[in-house]
Amino acid sequence: MTGQPPYDEDADRILAGEYALGLLPVDEASEFEARMAREPDLRALYAGWAEGFAGLTDGIPEVAPPAALKARIDADLFAASPSVRRPFAGWRGLGWLVGGAVAAAVAVLLVVNAGLLTGEPELPGYTASIAAEDGSLMLAASYDADGGLLYIERLAGTAPTGRALELWLIAGGNEPVSLGILPDSGTARLNVAEELRAQINGGLLAVSDEPPGGSPTGAPTGTVLASGKITPA
Amino acid sequence: MTHEDLEQLIARTAMGERAAFADLYMQTSAKLFGICLRVLDDRTEAEEVAQEVYVKIWRRADRYRVNGLSPMTWLITIARNTAIDRLRRRRDAQPGLELAETLADTAPGPEEQVMQSGERAQIAACLGELNANRAEAVRRAYLGGETYADLAAHFDVPLNTMRTWLRRSLLKLRECLTR
Numbered sequence: 001m002t003g004q005p006p007y008d009e010d011a012d013r014i015l016a017g018e019y020a021l022g023l024l025p026v027d028e029a030s031e032f033e034a035r036m037a038r039e040p041d042l043r044a045l046y047a048g049w050a051e052g053f054a055g056l057t058d059g060i061p062e063v064a065p066p067a068a069l070k071a072r073i074d075a076d077l078f079a080a081s082p083s084v085r086r087p088f089a090g091w092r093g094l095g096w097l098v099g100g101a102v103a104a105a106v107a108v109l110l111v112v113n114a115g116l117l118t119g120e121p122e123l124p125g126y127t128a129s130i131a132a133e134d135g136s137l138m139l140a141a142s143y144d145a146d147g148g149l150l151y152i153e154r155l156a157g158t159a160p161t162g163r164a165l166e167l168w169l170i171a172g173g174n175e176p177v178s179l180g181i182l183p184d185s186g187t188a189r190l191n192v193a194e195e196l197r198a199q200i201n202g203g204l205l206a207v208s209d210e211p212p213g214g215s216p217t218g219a220p221t222g223t224v225l226a227s228g229k230i231t232p233a
Numbered sequence: 234m235t236h237e238d239l240e241q242l243i244a245r246t247a248m249g250e251r252a253a254f255a256d257l258y259m260q261t262s263a264k265l266f267g268i269c270l271r272v273l274d275d276r277t278e279a280e281e282v283a284q285e286v287y288v289k290i291w292r293r294a295d296r297y298r299v300n301g302l303s304p305m306t307w308l309i310t311i312a313r314n315t316a317i318d319r320l321r322r323r324r325d326a327q328p329g330l331e332l333a334e335t336l337a338d339t340a341p342g343p344e345e346q347v348m349q350s351g352e353r354a355q356i357a358a359c360l361g362e363l364n365a366n367r368a369e370a371v372r373r374a375y376l377g378g379e380t381y382a383d384l385a386a387h388f389d390v391p392l393n394t395m396r397t398w399l400r401r402s403l404l405k406l407r408e409c410l411t412r
Contacts, residue, residue, distance in 0.1 A: 077288060
């Protein structure tokens with residue numbers, strides 16, 4: 001027989017363990033990382049070690065950090081531009097929320113136009129970021145600022161079986177606020193509560209999958225399938 | 234905090250929710266600060282590192298799960314790696330340890346199994362099955378950031394012997410952990 005030597009799982013197991021312990025020289029560590037990026041099995045081996053070794057911290061006493069530490073962290077992260085939220089991670093960031101292969105298969109298209117529905121085409125509109133992969137979920141949103149109505153048109157895609165799609169508005173550093181459940185097809189008309197209307201521009205719309213009837217907790221509980229930021233056109 | 238609660242907090246942190254981040258901090262900072270203190274044995278440095286750790290957590294929350302770690306392990310790994318990095322720099326300007334919790338932009342594997350805490354709890358028992366010196370070597374690497382060279386010096390054996398020891402220990406450990 002010719003061909004490659006049989007796959008040596010023990011060798012990879014050891015390598016993953018050495019990597020997790022930080023015992024590999026820099027070049028081998030980089031090589032391992034490059035392989036790990038391509039090989040799910042290797043990631044699983046690494047994850048196994050990381051879980052195991054994390055147990056070595058179980059006996060370490062917890063110590064509350066000084067109260068000032070959180071303020072220093074916040075200053076590091078938020079002080080430079082207090083009004084600017086960390087930009088939403090966007091499509092790439094959502095990948096893990098969506099999970100696996102679905103990540104690449106879902107996209108949302110949001111077009112929010114203040115004048116669209118009020119017959120005032122001269123008004124500047126709002127558009128949201130577009131993330132199109134294969135477009136298996138596409139939504140077009142348009143916002144009637146006068147009436148505080150948000151129209152969500154289903155262009156493509158459905159909720160996972162037995163689940164509902166719930167739309168959320170995330171504004172500034174606020175918690176996501178539910179705007180409602182989306183119907184299975186057609187166009188949804190969602191009434192945006194008065195206190196939320198000022199947050200539409202610059203806000204983020206996100207769609208999560210939830211139990212039928214919507215999130216039982218008032219916060220997203222399922223995976224976030226897609227999101228789009230509302231910005232002036 | 235259950236596994237699910239923590240995942241929720243990390244998910245919401247990834248979405249830029251400061252309130253979720255604050256909650257995550259409240260729930261986990263004593264654990265992670267304890268790890269920093271243990272590794273560095275220096276309060277000032279531990280505080281600096283803990284600060285760095287939470288900055289990383291905020292910035293990388295959207296990449297949580299790339300490697301299929303459970304949420305607590307992900308947090309512990311960031312804390313441990315950041316602390317070890319600092320320790321190594323302090324020790325002898327060794328190159329840093331930018332380990333896998335930083336791994337970016339790789340699509341998650343199809344069904345990466347998330348190992349659960351059972352595996353974490355087992356480690357002590359499994360180390361107990363190793364010869365005491367060998368278990369000690371694993372601990373010194375993980376919590377002390379020691380390299381093969383450090384370990385060889387400590388146990389006064391040739392480098393290659395050290396490597397062989399440790400690799401064998403890893404196989405035994407793995408076998409025990411997955412039993």
